[in-house]
Structures are given as C-alpha cells and as structure tokens.
Amino acid sequence: MRKVLFLCIKNSSRSQMAESILNSKAGDKFQAYSAGSRPADKINPYAVKVMEEVNVDISNKTPQSAEKYLDMKFDFVITLCDKMKEECPNFPGNPIVAHWGMPDADEIQGNEEEKLKEFRKTRNEILKRIEFFINLPMEKLDRISMENMTKEIGSQK
Template sequence: MTEANALRILILCTGNSARSQIAEALLSTMGKGRFEAASAGSRPAEQVNPFAVSVLAEAGIDWQGRVPRGTDGLEREHWDFVITVCDRAKESCPYFPGQPLLVHWGMPDPAEVVGSDEVKMAAFRDTFTTLSRRIESMLALPIAELEPAAVAHHLKEIGTQ
C-alpha cells in the first residue's frame, strides 16, 4: 500500500497531550505507508506532556516540538477511522462526515498519575506498551480484505487488550 492510498486515522482524547500523541507517533512510525495518523483533543492542553515526549524518545521517536491541537476543521476532513482513547473524548466526539469507523480504545490517563517522576514515567511506559500492542494487532489485520463490520469488530476487540 502506498502513501497515496493510506488509510487515514484520527486519534482523539481530551487534552491531546499524552495518549493520543503517543498513539499518533506509534501509528505514524509502525504503520508508515499503510496509515496516515493525526491526533487531536476536545479540550487541547497547552503542550504535549514531557513524559509522553520522553517515553517516545526512549523508543527512538523524536516528538519534540509537537503542539496539541483541537478538532476544529478536522471534522471536515475525510477519515477512515476515528479512535478515541479516553471516555471523555468518546462522549464529546464531533460528527465526522463520510461515515468513518468509530472505535473506542479507552485507557487511564497517565498524566493523572501522582507521585515521583519515576512513578509517572512508569505510567507513561505502561500506556506506550498498551498502545503499541494494540497498534501491532491493528497492523496484523488484513483490513483491505475484511468487510467493514468485521474490521469494526476486530478493532473494538483490540481496544480491550
């Protein structure tokens, strides 16, 4: 699959500072050529969480200089999939034309963990590992060969891993 026909995926969360940024980075890296990823937040934070940038750097992904963004304008773009990674984003998910497949991969917000930097970094590593595992499972799906209902079923199941 070339980048011209890559599937477009939007990952949503509330602040677009942690989970959705990590998911975008992983999809952009692991799914290069197959997927075009973007992320946004229903109430974007002022900056990407430094622990998210650090956990991505540990994996060799340079995410410096990224800025959280809102959903304004994105609802007018074509998306094949819209994945929410927190309950609040699922509840405030805007309408996207073209009937993208909406999937919820809820998970705890590592930015809400209280404790030392080591404890916080461990939470971000857990988030990274969970999202990495889910994205690996997504990449293993023969999406082009499956009916939309089957893709939806598999992606929803992946969200429980």
C-alpha cells in the same frame, strides 16, 4: 492510504503517542493524526521522554483541536479516553469509530520515576494495540468485520 484520527480530551500524551507510533510503524499504509476537544498548551514532557526511549520524537508536536479536522474524511476515528468517547464529534465519510480507552497517566500522583512508569505502561499498551491494528487483514475484511475487530482491540487486556 487509510487515514486514522486518534482523539483524547487534551491531546497531550495518549493520542499524540498513538499518532506518532502508527506513523512510525506503518506510515506506508496509514496516515495518522491526533486531536482533542480541549487541547492542552503543550505536549506532556513525560510522554516526550518515554517516546524517546522507543526512538520516536514527539518533542516538536503541539496539541490540536478536534475542530481542525471536522471537515476531513477519516477511515478510522479512535478515542483513547472515556471523556472523549462521550464527546466524540461526527466526522464526514462515515468512518469506523472505535474506543481504545485507557487511564490518563498524567493524572498519576507521585515522583518522577512513578510517573515515568505509568507513561511507559501507557506507551506500551498503545504499541500493543497499534501492532494488532496494523496487522488486521483489512483488504480481506468487510466493513462490519473491520469495525468489530478494531473495536475489539480496545477491549483486549
């Protein structure tokens, strides 16, 4: 089973969604984790709500510090925000590191429906990227090809 760590600064929405989506869609092939360099106090309630819409419960999750995982070996480390890309710590075992940057829906100003719309957009983008990721023919790829294809997922629109 391949281990994947998703990183964002606050670990309150994007990385939590990515972890939970990967675990729910391909938990037999991957074990996903998430963390942040400056974790928030709690999961963003909008993230919880939009994940409920796709039958994934993240309400009991808590933001984690990336420091918790500094001694753990991962096959993939994927950053989801530009700040985290710049601050990404080194992990043992030479994991494939990729950046799947996307805007922080939490920074959207507006009413509840406008915020939910942005969180849905983020969730859907993560869902799409995870679908690409879990469908990579990893057992047939060499490391360089796997790394390039994983990075390419973050640049697709």
